[in-house]
Amino acid sequence: MNRLRILNYVPETLLTLQADISDSWPEILRKDADRLSNVILFDALDEETTRVRSFGIGYTQSKEMDRLLESFAEWNGGLYNALRDYVETGAVRDWTP
Numbered sequence: 001m002n003r004l005r006i007l008n009y010v011p012e013t014l015l016t017l018q019a020d021i022s023d024s025w026p027e028i029l030r031k032d033a034d035r036l037s038n039v040i041l042f043d044a045l046d047e048e049t050t051r052v053r054s055f056g057i058g059y060t061q062s063k064e065m066d067r068l069l070e071s072f073a074e075w076n077g078g079l080y081n082a083l084r085d086y087v088e089t090g091a092v093r094d095w096t097p
Contacts, residue, residue, distance in 0.1 A: 003019070003020045004018065004020075013042055014039065014040070014042070016038070016039050017037060017038045018037045018038075019033075026064075026068060028064050028068070029068065032058060032060065035058035036056070036058040037057045038055070038056055039054070039055045039057055040052060041054075056069065
């Protein structure tokens, strides 16, 4: 199971997450683990709609990293769906394997 720590939180505006990177992660991520994070910005467009933007911070430029980041886009879908469910209903997912 992967764990995410909240580094920064500004209500209704910003959330910064950092993964606890274990030995099972690729070396390219382990060596830079302390400077990798995900900044999520929330912009209220109207009373019913919020735009969510996500930025990976601290990642190096390489073909290996590009391949990993492509995978992150797919994996993060579950994270954002869980975040949406929590915000809309208060439902918390059980991520236990």
